[in-house]
Amino acid sequence: MNTGQHLLGPHVVGTRVVVRRVVPGEQGPTGGPALTDLLGECVAWSSGADGTCVVRPADGPDVEIALRDIVSGKPVPPRPxxxxxxxxxxxxxxxxxxxxxxxxxxxxxxxxxxxxxxxxxxxxxxxxxxxxxxxxxxxxxxxxxxxxxxxxxxxxxxxxxxxxxxxxxxxxxxxxxxxxxxxxxxxxxxxxxxxxxxxxxxxxxxxxxxxxxxxxxxxxxxxxxxxxxxxxxxxxxxxxxxxxxxxxxxxxxxxxxxxxxxxxxxxxxxxxxxxxxxxxxxxxxxxxxxxxxxxxxxxxxxxxx
CATH class of the missing domain: 3.40.630.30 (Gcn5-related N-acetyltransferase (GNAT))
Incomplete structure (x- = not known):
């Protein structure tokens, strides 16, 4: 699984993003890793080997994502x-x-x-x-x-x-x-x-x-x-x-x-x-x-x- 190829980084903190990520420990319908998309505001970003991205969805608690689990992602326009x-x-x-x-x-x-x-x-x-x-x-x-x-x-x-x-x-x-x-x-x-x-x-x-x-x-x-x-x-x-x-x-x-x-x-x-x-x-x-x-x-x- 080729992760880490995305348009995210510390510069997206405070903006709305969509992140596709691997769900650790879960299997997808084709037998590979399960993937899921998350839409919300990026509220924190830490780099490094154990870096994380924290996304705050419109509903529900903040979600912490390990950078190694990010498959793709990008900033998106603010919700009207x-x-x-x-x-x-x-x-x-x-x-x-x-x-x-x-x-x-x-x-x-x-x-x-x-x-x-x-x-x-x-x-x-x-x-x-x-x-x-x-x-x-x-x-x-x-x-x-x-x-x-x-x-x-x-x-x-x-x-x-x-x-x-x-x-x-x-x-x-x-x-x-x-x-x-x-x-x-x-x-x-x-x-x-x-x-x-x-x-x-x-x-x-x-x-x-x-x-x-x-x-x-x-x-x-x-x-x-x-x-x-x-x-x-x-x-x-x-x-x-x-x-x-x-x-x-x-x-x-x-x-x-x-x-x-x-x-x-x-x-x-x-x-x-x-x-x-x-x-x-x-x-x-x-x-x-x-x-x-x-x-x-x-x-x-x-x-x-």
């Missing part, structure tokens, strides 16, 4: 975070929390959304991410809304299907970018570097444990929704006369603290893809693109829009 493994449709469902009075109705796997108070398109459109699974999906959407609007993943089959049926862009906006980040990472970034206002926002928890609004003396506002350990931000606005004073960051920090108190570990927000200053700011705070989507309607965009 839990929030990155959430589907776009699941992420959008988390964002329902931004509208406390949102009423939803299924059309197969699509979701009709309505709100008596919100004006955002997200509260007055069908969430059409993926096949609906029902034959009359489009007809039911058209019958439900006075002005039918559909949110679809950009360049998805649903996007192309609705365009082929004569639907058009709902506005002159481009795609909306749904971004996510860890709450701890955002909290650190908000308090580091750029100056943040020391003025404490007034927090109004309109729906205890689910929805809150923060405001600084009429100069800056924003709101957040919490559900299932996700906190989302929306409506972060600063008066033109009060910009570059850190007021928006202070509002976000107050809402983030509120979300963390509810148990949030993931933060999210949504921004138009042509809003480069906002995208740069949010990237600096640790937010990364999760998916992007756009809105279609059956009514053509006005030339004055």
């Amino acid at each position: 975070s839990v929030r990155s493994r959430v589907t776009p449709e699941q992420a959008q469902r988390h964002a329902f929390a931004l509208f406390p009075d949102l009423v939803t109705e299924p059309v197969g796997s699509w979701v009709l959304r309505d709100s008596a108070t919100a004006t955002a398109r997200r509260a007055h459109s069908v969430l059409a991410f993926g096949p609906s699974g029902v034959e009359d999906d489009v007809a039911r959407v058209v019958a439900h809304y006075e002005r039918p609007v559909a949110a679809v993943l950009t360049h998805s089959p649903e996007h192309e299907r609705l365009l082929s049926l004569g639907w058009v862009p709902e506005s002159r906006d481009g795609s909306t970018v749904f971004q996510v980040a860890g709450t701890a990472q955002v909290a650190r970034a908000l308090r580091r570097g750029t100056t943040m206002s020391t003025t404490e926002p007034v927090l109004d928890e309109a729906v205890p444990g689910a929805w809150a609004r923060a405001e600084i003396e009429g100069l800056a506002t924003g709101y957040a929704g919490f559900a299932d350990d996700w906190v989302g931000f929306a409506g972060i606005e600063v008066s033109p006369t009060a910009r570059r004073q850190g007021l928006g960051r202070a509002v976000m920090a107050a809402l983030l603290d509120w979300g963390a108190e509810q148990g949030a570990t993931t933060a999210y927000l949504q921004v138009l893809d042509d809003n480069r200053p906002a995208l740069a700011l949010y990237e600096a705070l640790g937010f990364r693109e999760h998916h992007r989507y756009c809105y279609l309607t059956t009514t053509a965009v006005s030339s004055a829009g």
